[in-house]
Amino acid sequence: MYKAAVIGDSASISGFAALGLSVFRETEPEKITKLISRLAANDFAVIYITEPAAALVSDTIAKYRNSKLPSIVLIPAIEGNTGDGMRALHEAVEKAVGSDILN
Amino acid sequence: MARLNVNPTRMELSKLKKKLSSARRGHKLLKDKRDELMRQFMILIKENRQLRTEVEKAINEANRYMAVAGSVMQKEVLETALMLPKQEVELDVSEKNVMSVYIPEFKTKFRTDDTNDIYSYGMAFTSIDLDGAVSALSAVFPKMIRLAEIEKACQLMADEIEKTRRRVNALEHIMIPDYEETIKFITMKLSENERSTTTSLMKVKDMVLKQSHNYH
Numbered sequence: 001m002y003k004a005a006v007i008g009d010s011a012s013i014s015g016f017a018a019l020g021l022s023v024f025r026e027t028e029p030e031k032i033t034k035l036i037s038r039l040a041a042n043d044f045a046v047i048y049i050t051e052p053a054a055a056l057v058s059d060t061i062a063k064y065r066n067s068k069l070p071s072i073v074l075i076p077a078i079e080g081n082t083g084d085g086m087r088a089l090h091e092a093v094e095k096a097v098g099s100d101i102l103n
Numbered sequence: 104m105a106r107l108n109v110n111p112t113r114m115e116l117s118k119l120k121k122k123l124s125s126a127r128r129g130h131k132l133l134k135d136k137r138d139e140l141m142r143q144f145m146i147l148i149k150e151n152r153q154l155r156t157e158v159e160k161a162i163n164e165a166n167r168y169m170a171v172a173g174s175v176m177q178k179e180v181l182e183t184a185l186m187l188p189k190q191e192v193e194l195d196v197s198e199k200n201v202m203s204v205y206i207p208e209f210k211t212k213f214r215t216d217d218t219n220d221i222y223s224y225g226m227a228f229t230s231i232d233l234d235g236a237v238s239a240l241s242a243v244f245p246k247m248i249r250l251a252e253i254e255k256a257c258q259l260m261a262d263e264i265e266k267t268r269r270r271v272n273a274l275e276h277i278m279i280p281d282y283e284e285t286i287k288f289i290t291m292k293l294s295e296n297e298r299s300t301t302t303s304l305m306k307v308k309d310m311v312l313k314q315s316h317n318y319h
Binding site: 014048086092102 | 141144148151152155156158159162163165166169170173181182185186188189190191192193194195196198205207209212213214222233236237240241244247248250251252254255257258259260261262264265
């Protein structure tokens with residue numbers, strides 16, 4: 001059975017704990033990197049990560065982009081939306097089509 | 104284009120012709136694959152974009168409730184309220200094959216069926232905004248799972264499209280022209296050889312005739 005995790009600062013992600021997702025309150029790049037590889041090895045199929053936390057470990061996230069699992073999804077933090085999640089989408093279009101045609 | 108480094112023999116010629124025809128067939132197939140992948144990708148990416156907008160909006164909404172709850176309640180009380188969840192999510196992962204790209208599909212399973220189990224705390228000491236935050240998150244959760252699924256699918260497909268496009272281009276602009284040029288070169292060389300054999304035969308014939316019959 002696979003599980004779902006949420007990574008980010010405490011204020012942004014506490015609510016997900018009530019839904020029954022595994023919540024990891026981490027804000028340091030090294031710890032997040034280690035955490036992601038540990039989660040990926042331990043049957044976590046979906047990892048939600050707040051945009052500020054994801055910005056700290058963009059290399060690690062890029063590493064898992066083309067592997068089948070886990071699916072790492074950026075979500076807005078409590079401070080609001082940075083647009084990083086949408087940007088990743090535009091990058092995928094650019095990669096596939098050659099130019100960004102989403103507008 | 105560079106000609107391949109081969110001997111101009113009939114053997115090589117027939118080998119190259121076979122290679123050329125399979126390269127052409129491969130090119131056509133890959134081009135079809137690319138087009139179909141692209142079509143599916145465009146459908147997915149549009150859904151992805153819409154879903155992401157919706158999810159981001161809903162999470163922002165929940166965060167706003169959370170921010171209010173955090174300001175009304177003490178941090179410790181808030182943490183304690185959410186410390187021991189009653190509900191637990193498990194995912195069933197299967198995969199779907201789209202043009203030989205294996206994309207994951209998630210199915211959620213909750214430990215308890217009671218929808219009120221998302222409230223892991225007593226209502227007495229918590230702010231109503233916390234309830235709002237939790238219920239908003241719970242409402243958007245199915246969309247979040249679908250987003251995880253579709254975002255992964257888009258990434259995997261973008262990667263596959265890029266790979267396929269490279270293969271199509273390599274075949275179209277390098278391999279096929281190379282084969283054609285080499286085939287042309289061998290054909291020319293062979294017919295040149297043939298002509299040279301004919302002329303030397305004619306010459307020899309002339310010489311022999313001249314010798315035996317004294318012809319001019």
